Amino acid sequence: MWAFIHKFGSPKWFYGISARLLPWCWSLAVMLILVGSVWGLAFAPADYQQGDSFRIIYVHVPAAFLAQSIFVSMAVAALVFMVWKIKVADMAAAVMAPLGATMTFVALFTGSVWGMPTWGTWWIWDARLTSMLILLFLYVGVIALRGAFTSRDSGARAASVLSMVGVINIPVIKYSVDWWYTLHQPASFSITSRPSMPVEMWWPLLLMVLGFYAFFIAITLMRTRNEILRREAGKHWVRELAAGGA
């Protein structure tokens, strides 16, 4: 177990294994997203209430899923980094933050675009959208804190503590925002918590969610590899790699 953790922690080993995983992740992501979006956009039936505008869920829902999952994975990576001092974990956390922020923004943007035909306004203080907005601020905070330190190592530690504090707070924030929303809007109509969704709509959504996850893993692996090369540029094995590649 310990040997495994430290082996996994070696940037060189990670660089090697991720090279073999990457093509699989990419092809899985492309395939799932391609099939899911064609199915969802062209073949799934239109919603009886919202018509075709509901089809934005095929981007909105996976993006919202990822936005939250990435924060959790970032906090787990931060914990691994803080407890076992594994630098690869921090590199992964560092590249996950902008990706998570982007996904949160995509979820907010698509939610807002979806709001226009549904509510007739670009923005409504809906519980989910509000939680998403706060999540975006949490991401911005983590990214800004990491960047604020002149010492990269201290910035990494500070960002790790903040992501762990943030992940403990996310359920509390979500719960309190939900409570606040029901208090102010007793007759709540939330478009994303539908009682039943026809199976024909579900399948493409499932594919899209899985596709987004595969995309997330692929892009995290890829960007972590870049980060490894950048941070370990002076190391022997990276120099050898560069010499071999040139």
Added chain:
Amino acid sequence: MTARLQARNLSCERDGRMLFRDLDLAIGPGELVRIEGPNGSGKTTLLKILSGQLGDYEGDLYWGDAPLSRVREAFLSNLVYLGHATGIKTALTALENLAWYQALAGETGSEAARLAALREVGLAGFEDLPVAQLSAGQQRRVALARLELTPRPLWVLDEPFTAIDKAGVMALEQRLHDHVARGGSVLLTTHHDLSAQGTLRCIRLGGGGEYVPH
């Protein structure tokens, strides 16, 4: 238990720069060790690691026979660390400052002991003034009064001679040698030339992390 601090295979890399590598160092009763090296060679970082403030290193630290991380509380109870900043609150009087430091060690202490410690560093008559009204050198002496006040075997001092006048430097130097002579240990960095009295060992930190003991 002996008051012996040991570092084995100590390496420190900060932001991709190797400050020192595979450093072995031991300091025990009756020893005075001086860390030397040009600016930016990692002297302060090494002192911070050796005083348990910085966990950012590879290698092992031992206090007595036990790993430092396991006996941290016991280690800190036996350590006085004086850094670049004095750690003295200028809005408080010298006495109030010392009272807080005594309490941090877990003892209430006595006013008489604090007065005696201030007398020892030449601050008699300044006990009840806010430290802000004292000169830089006098403020430094308030910090040095902690050496008198809280008896600890291991002193880790980062540039202790800064801002002190000639007489003060001599007195402090004598104080360090006395401490060592009585079986205490002192680990310090300084640009000041210590008189070669008693045992003095030097650890040299240089560029690239090589070190040359002599």
Added chain:
Amino acid sequence: MSRTDAESVRGVEPVEPLGGLGVAMAATLKRDLTLAARRRSDIMNPLAFFALVITLFPLGISPQPALLATIAPGLLWVAALLATLLSLEALFRADYEDGSLEQLLLAPQPLPALVLGKVCVHWLMTGLPLALMAPLLGLLLALPAESYLVLSLSLALGSISLSLIGAIGAALTVGLSRGGVLLSLLVLPLNIPVLIFGTGAVQAAIIGDPVGPHLAILGALCCAALMMAPFAIAASLRISING
């Protein structure tokens, strides 16, 4: 220097930790309170800020009592939250600059307990005065009189959490030269639950709903913060001290 033999042994023999956490915490409380008492402007500033911000709202929105009364709970809570935030930057700043933070970290006492003492002083000097002053400003905003007690209670209880959570942000940014705006960015999102239940309590008091549940949740948030925040603050300080 003439020392007897007994004295000469004292000071070089290894000693066992004395414990004495109570002594250390009490001394830290006393020290910070003395410091606060000698710099009274630091206590007055958040209060003045609080009053000033509240003055801006009727000028910026409308002086109509009916309108002000409906938004008063939120305004008072947001202004108090911002006032707390302003004072947080100074929480560890002076200690960091004069080196006593470094010494605090080297004390043979559990750091989370010591920082809890410092946060406690911050609350006594900021949160509590704000809570006591809030009804006065509520008066200016035509807040119904029956909610004054709940306003003070919710602010007093909620500001404990605000101080604790804010101290994490203050500890993370103390080593940065311009940490102020970043501190707000880090801390404000984390404070949202406290704000929601704090204003919820005051609104419930106005419409005559039971306020117990809101205050209970504020209490629960406070307990959770008390349990977890000191460790996060301690860890953050250890990071910041090495900039």
